[in-house]
Amino acid sequence: MSTKNFLRIGVFYDGTYFIMAQNYFWGKKYGWLSVQEFHKLLESFVRTKEQGHVSYKVVYSAFFQGVHKESAAQENNLRLDRKRHLDLLHAGIEPKNVPMSETQGEKGIDVYMAVETLQIGLDDKIDMAILVTGDGDFVPLARALMKNGVRVLIAYFEYEDENHKSFANERLVSAANHSVNINSLENDREFKAEFKTIFRQPTDNKKAKA
Template identity: 25%
Template sequence: MSILFSKEKDKKIEKRYINEKVAIFIDGGNMFHASNYINIKIDYRKLVNFLAKDRWLLRAYFYTGIPQGDFPEEMKKQWKKQKSFLNELKNIGIKVRTMPLKKTPEGFIEKGVDILLATDMLSLAFRDAYDTAILVSGDSDYIPVVEEIQQLGKRVENVSFKKTSSYELRNVCDKYMILDKYIDLFTYVDKQIELKKQPKITFVDKIKEILKNIIKGNKK
Protein backbone atom coordinates (compact mmCIF):
# COMPACT_ATOMS: atom_id res chain seq x y z
CA MET A 1 0.00 0.00 0.00
CA SER A 2 1.45 3.38 -0.98
CA ILE A 3 1.48 6.24 1.49
CA LEU A 4 -0.10 9.36 0.06
CA PHE A 5 0.41 11.58 3.07
CA SER A 6 3.27 11.72 5.50
CA LYS A 7 4.06 13.87 8.51
CA GLU A 8 7.57 14.27 7.09
CA LYS A 9 6.46 15.45 3.65
CA ASP A 10 7.89 18.92 4.30
CA LYS A 11 11.23 17.60 5.51
CA LYS A 12 13.96 19.01 3.30
CA ILE A 13 16.32 16.46 1.78
CA GLU A 14 19.90 17.68 1.61
CA LYS A 15 21.56 16.73 -1.65
CA ARG A 16 25.22 15.78 -1.54
CA TYR A 17 27.52 16.01 -4.54
CA ILE A 18 30.45 13.72 -5.28
CA ASN A 19 33.81 15.48 -4.75
CA GLU A 20 32.02 18.77 -4.05
CA LYS A 21 34.48 21.67 -3.81
CA VAL A 22 33.57 24.51 -1.47
CA ALA A 23 35.04 27.93 -0.76
CA ILE A 24 34.10 29.91 2.36
CA PHE A 25 33.80 33.72 2.27
CA ILE A 26 33.49 35.36 5.70
CA ASP A 27 32.33 38.97 6.05
CA GLY A 28 34.37 39.90 9.16
CA GLY A 29 32.48 43.08 9.99
CA ASN A 30 29.10 41.38 9.79
CA MET A 31 30.27 38.53 12.02
CA PHE A 32 31.90 40.92 14.50
CA HIS A 33 28.69 42.87 15.11
CA ALA A 34 26.56 39.73 15.41
CA SER A 35 28.92 37.89 17.78
CA ASN A 36 29.30 41.00 19.95
CA TYR A 37 25.53 41.32 20.19
CA ILE A 38 25.10 37.80 21.59
CA ASN A 39 28.40 38.00 23.52
CA ILE A 40 30.32 35.02 22.14
CA LYS A 41 33.86 34.46 20.89
CA ILE A 42 34.06 32.54 17.64
CA ASP A 43 36.66 29.84 17.09
CA TYR A 44 37.12 30.23 13.35
CA ARG A 45 38.97 26.94 12.96
CA LYS A 46 35.90 25.15 14.36
CA LEU A 47 33.54 27.30 12.29
CA VAL A 48 35.31 26.52 9.02
CA ASN A 49 35.37 22.79 9.76
CA PHE A 50 31.71 22.89 10.76
CA LEU A 51 30.67 24.61 7.52
CA ALA A 52 32.86 22.56 5.17
CA LYS A 53 31.78 19.26 6.77
CA ASP A 54 33.22 16.35 4.78
CA ARG A 55 33.48 18.34 1.55
CA TRP A 56 36.70 19.34 -0.22
CA LEU A 57 37.64 22.82 1.00
CA LEU A 58 39.44 25.07 -1.47
CA ARG A 59 40.07 27.79 1.11
CA ALA A 60 38.36 30.00 3.68
CA TYR A 61 38.65 33.77 3.20
CA PHE A 62 38.15 36.43 5.87
CA TYR A 63 37.40 40.04 4.85
CA THR A 64 37.85 43.10 7.04
CA GLY A 65 38.94 46.73 7.13
CA ILE A 66 42.20 47.82 8.75
CA PRO A 67 43.60 51.26 9.68
CA GLN A 68 46.43 52.70 7.59
CA GLY A 69 48.57 55.80 7.85
CA ASP A 70 47.89 58.18 10.72
CA PHE A 71 45.12 57.16 13.07
CA PRO A 72 44.15 58.27 16.60
CA GLU A 73 46.08 57.03 19.62
CA GLU A 74 43.00 55.30 21.05
CA MET A 75 42.83 53.11 17.93
CA LYS A 76 46.38 51.80 18.32
CA LYS A 77 45.51 49.41 21.16
CA GLN A 78 42.48 48.18 19.24
CA TRP A 79 44.57 47.71 16.09
CA LYS A 80 47.15 45.73 18.04
CA LYS A 81 44.44 43.27 19.14
CA GLN A 82 43.01 43.09 15.63
CA LYS A 83 46.45 42.46 14.12
CA SER A 84 47.05 39.60 16.58
CA PHE A 85 43.63 38.14 15.71
CA LEU A 86 44.29 38.34 11.95
CA ASN A 87 47.66 36.64 12.43
CA GLU A 88 45.90 33.82 14.27
CA LEU A 89 43.55 33.38 11.30
CA LYS A 90 46.51 33.20 8.93
CA ASN A 91 48.20 30.60 11.13
CA ILE A 92 45.19 28.28 10.90
CA GLY A 93 45.07 28.55 7.11
CA ILE A 94 42.43 31.24 6.60
CA LYS A 95 43.25 33.73 3.86
CA VAL A 96 42.88 37.27 5.23
CA ARG A 97 41.79 39.94 2.74
CA THR A 98 41.77 43.58 3.85
CA MET A 99 40.78 47.06 2.76
CA PRO A 100 41.89 50.33 4.44
CA LEU A 101 39.35 51.94 6.74
CA LYS A 102 37.90 55.20 5.46
CA LYS A 103 38.05 58.28 7.68
CA THR A 104 34.78 60.21 8.01
CA PRO A 105 33.61 63.00 10.35
CA GLU A 106 31.87 60.32 12.45
CA GLY A 107 34.99 58.14 12.65
CA PHE A 108 36.56 55.28 10.68
CA ILE A 109 34.31 52.97 8.66
CA GLU A 110 34.75 49.96 6.39
CA LYS A 111 34.64 50.81 2.71
CA GLY A 112 34.98 48.42 -0.21
CA VAL A 113 35.18 45.22 1.86
CA ASP A 114 31.92 43.88 0.42
CA ILE A 115 33.14 44.65 -3.13
CA LEU A 116 36.41 42.81 -2.48
CA LEU A 117 34.51 39.77 -1.20
CA ALA A 118 32.08 39.82 -4.12
CA THR A 119 34.94 40.16 -6.62
CA ASP A 120 36.74 37.13 -5.17
CA MET A 121 33.56 35.05 -5.21
CA LEU A 122 32.95 35.89 -8.88
CA SER A 123 36.56 35.52 -9.96
CA LEU A 124 36.89 32.05 -8.42
CA ALA A 125 33.53 31.02 -9.87
CA PHE A 126 34.66 32.05 -13.37
CA ARG A 127 37.82 29.99 -12.88
CA ASP A 128 35.71 26.99 -11.84
CA ALA A 129 37.65 26.84 -8.57
CA TYR A 130 34.64 25.68 -6.53
CA ASP A 131 31.22 24.09 -6.89
CA THR A 132 29.64 25.78 -3.86
CA ALA A 133 30.33 29.16 -2.28
CA ILE A 134 29.54 29.49 1.43
CA LEU A 135 28.80 33.15 2.12
CA VAL A 136 29.07 33.93 5.83
CA SER A 137 27.18 37.21 6.05
CA GLY A 138 23.66 38.56 6.43
CA ASP A 139 24.14 41.55 4.15
CA SER A 140 21.50 41.78 1.40
CA ASP A 141 23.94 43.78 -0.77
CA TYR A 142 25.40 40.44 -1.86
CA ILE A 143 22.19 39.37 -3.65
CA PRO A 144 23.29 40.48 -7.17
CA VAL A 145 26.62 38.63 -6.95
CA VAL A 146 24.87 35.51 -5.60
CA GLU A 147 22.53 35.49 -8.59
CA GLU A 148 25.43 36.02 -11.01
CA ILE A 149 27.34 33.09 -9.49
CA GLN A 150 24.26 30.89 -9.77
CA GLN A 151 24.06 31.82 -13.46
CA LEU A 152 27.53 30.29 -13.79
CA GLY A 153 26.14 26.99 -12.55
CA LYS A 154 27.45 27.31 -9.00
CA ARG A 155 25.57 26.90 -5.73
CA VAL A 156 25.62 29.46 -2.92
CA GLU A 157 24.94 28.69 0.73
CA ASN A 158 24.20 31.52 3.14
CA VAL A 159 25.31 31.40 6.78
CA SER A 160 24.57 34.13 9.32
CA PHE A 161 23.39 34.96 12.80
CA LYS A 162 19.74 35.81 13.30
CA LYS A 163 20.58 39.36 14.41
CA THR A 164 22.20 40.30 11.08
CA SER A 165 20.43 37.88 8.74
CA SER A 166 18.62 39.15 5.66
CA TYR A 167 15.48 37.29 4.57
CA GLU A 168 16.00 38.43 0.97
CA LEU A 169 19.55 37.04 0.92
CA ARG A 170 18.49 33.74 2.50
CA ASN A 171 15.67 33.44 -0.01
CA VAL A 172 17.89 33.82 -3.09
CA CYS A 173 20.56 31.34 -1.91
CA ASP A 174 20.36 27.60 -2.55
CA LYS A 175 20.58 26.85 1.16
CA TYR A 176 20.87 28.86 4.36
CA MET A 177 21.81 28.28 7.99
CA ILE A 178 21.14 30.37 11.10
CA LEU A 179 24.20 29.99 13.30
CA ASP A 180 22.42 30.74 16.59
CA LYS A 181 21.24 27.11 16.69
CA TYR A 182 24.79 25.72 16.61
CA ILE A 183 26.77 28.14 18.80
CA ASP A 184 28.28 25.39 20.98
CA LEU A 185 29.93 23.83 17.93
CA PHE A 186 32.17 26.76 16.98
CA THR A 187 32.77 28.99 20.02
CA TYR A 188 35.55 29.07 22.57
CA VAL A 189 34.74 27.42 25.88
CA ASP A 190 34.97 29.70 28.92
CA LYS A 191 37.39 27.84 31.20
CA GLN A 192 36.06 29.61 34.28
CA ILE A 193 32.54 28.39 33.54
CA GLU A 194 33.82 24.87 32.97
CA LEU A 195 35.60 24.93 36.34
CA LYS A 196 32.40 26.03 38.05
CA LYS A 197 30.53 23.12 36.47
CA GLN A 198 32.93 20.57 37.94
CA PRO A 199 31.75 19.12 41.27
CA LYS A 200 33.80 20.16 44.30
CA ILE A 201 35.77 17.31 45.88
CA THR A 202 35.47 17.44 49.68
CA PHE A 203 37.93 16.07 52.26
CA VAL A 204 35.52 13.19 52.98
CA ASP A 205 35.41 12.31 49.27
CA LYS A 206 39.22 12.14 49.21
CA ILE A 207 39.30 9.80 52.25
CA LYS A 208 36.68 7.55 50.63
CA GLU A 209 38.74 7.39 47.44
CA ILE A 210 41.91 6.49 49.40
CA LEU A 211 40.10 3.73 51.32
CA LYS A 212 38.61 2.38 48.10
CA ASN A 213 42.09 2.12 46.55
CA ILE A 214 43.45 0.38 49.68
CA ILE A 215 40.64 -2.20 49.62
CA LYS A 216 41.28 -2.89 45.94
CA GLY A 217 44.99 -3.33 46.65
CA ASN A 218 44.33 -5.82 49.46
CA LYS A 219 42.04 -7.92 47.26
CA LYS A 220 44.83 -8.32 44.73
Protein backbone atom coordinates in the same frame (compact mmCIF):
# COMPACT_ATOMS: atom_id res chain seq x y z
CA MET B 1 36.86 19.99 -12.76
CA SER B 2 34.87 18.86 -9.75
CA THR B 3 33.76 15.32 -9.23
CA LYS B 4 30.54 14.05 -7.71
CA ASN B 5 32.54 12.44 -4.91
CA PHE B 6 34.06 15.68 -3.60
CA LEU B 7 32.22 18.95 -3.00
CA ARG B 8 34.67 21.85 -2.83
CA ILE B 9 33.50 24.62 -0.51
CA GLY B 10 34.70 28.21 -0.34
CA VAL B 11 33.89 30.36 2.71
CA PHE B 12 33.87 34.13 2.29
CA TYR B 13 33.60 36.32 5.37
CA ASP B 14 32.12 39.77 5.65
CA GLY B 15 34.70 40.58 8.33
CA THR B 16 32.85 43.30 10.21
CA TYR B 17 29.71 41.17 10.32
CA PHE B 18 31.57 38.12 11.68
CA ILE B 19 33.54 40.15 14.22
CA MET B 20 30.32 41.54 15.68
CA ALA B 21 29.00 37.99 16.03
CA GLN B 22 32.23 36.92 17.77
CA ASN B 23 31.88 39.82 20.18
CA TYR B 24 28.23 38.98 20.82
CA PHE B 25 28.93 35.34 21.71
CA TRP B 26 31.91 36.34 23.84
CA GLY B 27 29.80 38.87 25.74
CA LYS B 28 27.12 36.22 26.34
CA LYS B 29 29.77 33.87 27.83
CA TYR B 30 29.59 31.26 25.07
CA GLY B 31 33.34 31.53 24.46
CA TRP B 32 35.39 32.68 21.48
CA LEU B 33 33.86 31.70 18.13
CA SER B 34 36.59 29.58 16.51
CA VAL B 35 36.79 29.76 12.72
CA GLN B 36 38.34 26.29 12.49
CA GLU B 37 35.45 24.63 14.31
CA PHE B 38 32.99 26.91 12.52
CA HIS B 39 34.17 25.47 9.20
CA LYS B 40 33.53 21.94 10.46
CA LEU B 41 29.99 22.94 11.42
CA LEU B 42 29.44 24.44 7.97
CA GLU B 43 30.70 21.26 6.30
CA SER B 44 28.27 19.21 8.37
CA PHE B 45 25.37 21.48 7.48
CA VAL B 46 26.17 21.44 3.76
CA ARG B 47 26.22 17.64 3.89
CA THR B 48 22.53 17.69 4.84
CA LYS B 49 21.62 20.03 1.97
CA GLU B 50 23.84 18.85 -0.89
CA GLN B 51 23.52 15.09 -0.78
CA GLY B 52 25.13 12.69 -3.21
CA HIS B 53 28.77 13.46 -2.44
CA VAL B 54 31.21 11.33 -0.46
CA SER B 55 33.25 14.23 0.93
CA TYR B 56 32.48 17.86 1.79
CA LYS B 57 35.49 20.07 2.43
CA VAL B 58 36.33 23.74 2.80
CA VAL B 59 39.16 24.18 0.29
CA TYR B 60 39.43 27.96 0.34
CA SER B 61 38.40 30.76 2.68
CA ALA B 62 38.95 34.50 2.82
CA PHE B 63 38.21 37.16 5.44
CA PHE B 64 37.47 40.66 4.16
CA GLN B 65 38.01 43.44 6.66
CA GLY B 66 38.49 47.18 6.51
CA VAL B 67 41.69 48.55 8.01
CA HIS B 68 41.72 52.01 9.58
CA LYS B 69 44.73 54.27 9.69
CA GLU B 70 46.53 53.84 13.00
CA SER B 71 45.75 57.42 13.95
CA ALA B 72 42.04 56.69 13.53
CA ALA B 73 42.05 53.39 15.42
CA GLN B 74 42.34 52.77 19.12
CA GLU B 75 45.44 50.94 20.26
CA ASN B 76 43.35 48.19 21.83
CA ASN B 77 41.50 47.61 18.55
CA LEU B 78 44.78 47.37 16.67
CA ARG B 79 45.98 44.71 19.11
CA LEU B 80 42.79 42.73 18.63
CA ASP B 81 43.07 43.04 14.85
CA ARG B 82 46.63 41.68 14.93
CA LYS B 83 45.55 38.77 17.14
CA ARG B 84 42.64 38.00 14.83
CA HIS B 85 45.00 38.16 11.83
CA LEU B 86 47.19 35.47 13.42
CA ASP B 87 44.13 33.35 14.23
CA LEU B 88 43.01 33.52 10.61
CA LEU B 89 46.43 32.52 9.30
CA HIS B 90 46.57 29.61 11.75
CA ALA B 91 43.17 28.43 10.47
CA GLY B 92 44.27 28.62 6.84
CA ILE B 93 42.04 31.61 6.06
CA GLU B 94 43.40 34.28 3.76
CA PRO B 95 43.07 37.75 5.35
CA LYS B 96 41.97 40.37 2.83
CA ASN B 97 42.63 43.68 4.56
CA VAL B 98 41.19 46.64 2.70
CA PRO B 99 42.26 50.22 3.55
CA MET B 100 39.18 52.10 4.71
CA SER B 101 38.09 54.97 2.49
CA GLU B 102 36.46 57.98 4.12
CA THR B 103 34.13 58.31 1.13
CA GLN B 104 33.20 54.66 0.49
CA GLY B 105 33.51 53.14 3.96
CA GLU B 106 32.16 49.57 4.17
CA LYS B 107 30.81 49.77 0.61
CA GLY B 108 34.33 49.62 -0.77
CA ILE B 109 35.00 46.44 1.18
CA ASP B 110 31.76 44.87 -0.07
CA VAL B 111 32.73 45.57 -3.67
CA TYR B 112 36.18 44.03 -3.17
CA MET B 113 34.67 40.94 -1.52
CA ALA B 114 32.19 40.52 -4.37
CA VAL B 115 34.86 40.81 -7.08
CA GLU B 116 37.28 38.43 -5.35
CA THR B 117 34.60 35.86 -4.54
CA LEU B 118 33.17 35.85 -8.04
CA GLN B 119 36.65 35.38 -9.51
CA ILE B 120 37.21 32.28 -7.36
CA GLY B 121 33.92 30.91 -8.65
CA LEU B 122 34.70 31.71 -12.28
CA ASP B 123 38.10 30.02 -11.96
CA ASP B 124 36.30 26.72 -11.11
CA LYS B 125 38.07 26.44 -7.75
CA ILE B 126 34.89 25.75 -5.77
CA ASP B 127 31.53 24.06 -6.22
CA MET B 128 29.80 25.95 -3.41
CA ALA B 129 30.31 29.41 -1.96
CA ILE B 130 29.31 30.10 1.63
CA LEU B 131 28.81 33.81 2.20
CA VAL B 132 29.05 34.67 5.90
CA THR B 133 27.00 37.84 5.86
CA GLY B 134 23.49 39.18 6.09
CA ASP B 135 24.03 42.19 3.84
CA GLY B 136 21.57 42.63 0.98
CA ASP B 137 24.31 44.27 -1.10
CA PHE B 138 25.55 40.75 -1.87
CA VAL B 139 22.39 39.70 -3.73
CA PRO B 140 24.03 40.36 -7.15
CA LEU B 141 27.05 38.29 -6.09
CA ALA B 142 24.87 35.33 -5.08
CA ARG B 143 23.01 35.47 -8.37
CA ALA B 144 26.20 35.79 -10.43
CA LEU B 145 27.78 32.79 -8.70
CA MET B 146 24.69 30.65 -9.27
CA LYS B 147 24.48 31.75 -12.89
CA ASN B 148 27.99 30.35 -13.33
CA GLY B 149 27.18 27.00 -11.72
CA VAL B 150 28.36 27.69 -8.17
CA ARG B 151 25.91 26.76 -5.42
CA VAL B 152 25.42 29.41 -2.72
CA LEU B 153 24.73 29.15 1.01
CA ILE B 154 24.13 32.23 3.16
CA ALA B 155 25.39 31.66 6.72
CA TYR B 156 24.11 34.42 8.97
CA PHE B 157 23.70 35.28 12.65
CA GLU B 158 20.39 36.38 14.14
CA TYR B 159 20.57 38.00 17.56
CA GLU B 160 19.89 41.23 19.37
CA ASP B 161 21.60 42.91 22.30
CA GLU B 162 21.67 46.40 23.74
CA ASN B 163 24.08 47.64 21.07
CA HIS B 164 23.21 45.81 17.89
CA LYS B 165 20.61 43.77 16.02
CA SER B 166 21.88 41.17 13.56
CA PHE B 167 19.78 39.54 10.86
CA ALA B 168 19.88 38.56 7.20
CA ASN B 169 18.34 40.54 4.39
CA GLU B 170 15.33 38.63 3.05
CA ARG B 171 16.30 39.25 -0.57
CA LEU B 172 19.73 37.78 0.06
CA VAL B 173 18.30 34.67 1.70
CA SER B 174 15.81 34.21 -1.14
CA ALA B 175 18.50 34.64 -3.80
CA ALA B 176 20.66 31.75 -2.54
CA ASN B 177 20.26 27.99 -2.86
CA HIS B 178 20.40 27.55 0.91
CA SER B 179 20.61 29.62 4.07
CA VAL B 180 21.25 28.93 7.74
CA ASN B 181 20.76 31.00 10.86
CA ILE B 182 23.75 29.87 12.90
CA ASN B 183 22.11 30.90 16.19
CA SER B 184 19.17 28.58 15.52
CA LEU B 185 21.49 25.57 15.49
CA GLU B 186 21.91 25.90 19.25
CA ASN B 187 18.49 24.28 19.70
CA ASP B 188 18.50 22.11 16.58
CA ARG B 189 18.28 18.41 17.39
CA GLU B 190 20.81 17.47 14.72
CA PHE B 191 23.34 20.25 15.28
CA LYS B 192 23.08 21.45 18.89
CA ALA B 193 25.94 19.22 20.09
CA GLU B 194 28.24 20.40 17.30
CA PHE B 195 27.16 24.01 17.85
CA LYS B 196 28.75 23.91 21.31
CA THR B 197 32.10 22.86 19.84
CA ILE B 198 32.57 26.04 17.78
CA PHE B 199 33.41 28.07 20.89
CA ARG B 200 36.88 28.13 22.37
CA GLN B 201 37.06 28.74 26.09
CA PRO B 202 39.65 31.05 27.70
CA THR B 203 42.77 29.29 28.99
CA ASP B 204 42.20 30.77 32.44
CA ASN B 205 38.76 29.18 32.65
CA LYS B 206 40.19 25.80 31.71
CA LYS B 207 42.79 26.05 34.46
CA ALA B 208 40.14 27.04 36.96
CA LYS B 209 38.10 23.95 36.12
CA ALA B 210 41.07 21.60 36.32
